[in-house]
Amino acid sequence: MIRLGVNVDHVATIRQARGGREPDPVTAAHEAELGGADQITVHLREDRRHIQDRDLRLLRQTVQTPLNLELAVSDEVIAIALDVRPEQVTLVPERREEVTTEGGLDVVSGLAAVRAATARFTAARVAVSLFIDPEPAQVEAARESGATHVELHTGQFALARRPDEVAHEVERLRRAGARAHDLGLHLALGHGLDYRNVLQVRDLPHVAEMNIGHSIVSRAVYVGLREAVREMKRLLA
Numbered sequence: 496m497i498r499l500g501v502n503v504d505h506v507a508t509i510r511q512a513r514g515g516r517e518p519d520p521v522t523a524a525h526e527a528e529l530g531g532a533d534q535i536t537v538h539l540r541e542d543r544r545h546i547q548d549r550d551l552r553l554l555r556q557t558v559q560t561p562l563n564l565e566l567a568v569s570d571e572v573i574a575i576a577l578d579v580r581p582e583q584v585t586l587v588p589e590r591r592e593e594v595t596t597e598g599g600l601d602v603v604s605g606l607a608a609v610r611a612a613t614a615r616f617t618a619a620r621v622a623v624s625l626f627i628d629p630e631p632a633q634v635e636a637a638r639e640s641g642a643t644h645v646e647l648h649t650g651q652f653a654l655a656r657r658p659d660e661v662a663h664e665v666e667r668l669r670r671a672g673a674r675a676h677d678l679g680l681h682l683a684l685g686h687g688l689d690y691r692n693v694l695q696v697r698d699l700p701h702v703a704e705m706n707i708g709h710s711i712v713s714r715a716v717y718v719g720l721r722e723a724v725r726e727m728k729r730l731l732a
């Protein structure tokens with residue numbers, strides 16, 4: 496069964512819109528777990544636009560499932576991550592002007608920096624995943640960096656509309672996923688997955704985990720977060 500990581504950043508985005516106390520991503524993580532989340536995922540951005548340091552520290556103390564912290568390859572947030580020690584970190588690219596994470600981490604060009612960051616986390620016994628575009632060269636560079644996990648960026652797939660484009664993107668994910676499996680890397684998918692498009696990638700071989708945020712939090716507005724997570728879990732079963 497595919498493990499579901501629920502990304503609660505979007506709950507913090509609503510809170511930050513008013514700068515107050517609600518909704519609280521810590522409470523949301525608890526609700527997500529009651530709905531069957533297998534992991535809680537948050538992104539501590541350098542600009543702190545949604546998740547705050549306080550959220551991360553409280554989540555570290557309260558979540559019952561593994562905590563997956565997304566972060567940029569940047570000394571400031573790496574130091575925080577090493578202090579908080581989540582079960583897993585996912586290294587992602589970050590550009591301040593982007594609305595959300597737009598492309599995968601370019602491990603091919605940034606291998607030295609990724610390798611150095613990976614070594615620091617590995618020494619602290621924190622598992623390292625790299626969020627990369629579904630390209631065999633990126634998967635190979637991920638393996639060279641010492642990371643043990645990759646999360647293939649499904650954003651292009653999620654944006655594809657014409658059936659031939661969708662088929663092309665699914666094939667890219669299949670190929671990159673097969674390469675990751677051959678190299679002994681744990682395989683995850685994430686970004687832009689929703690209650691419809693997930694049906695087209697849930698049967699890809701070797702996928703062990705999906706990290707999903709926006710669609711689940713959006714559905715939670717209507718049905719509540721616990722139920723929204725339950726529904727996604729049913730689709731992955």
Ligand code: PXP
Nearest residue numbers: 596626685686687706707708709
């Ligand atoms: N995985 C990674 C690495 C991400 O950066 C994000 C977005 O924060 C997600 C998964 C979740 O994407 P979405 O909110 O589109 O489901």
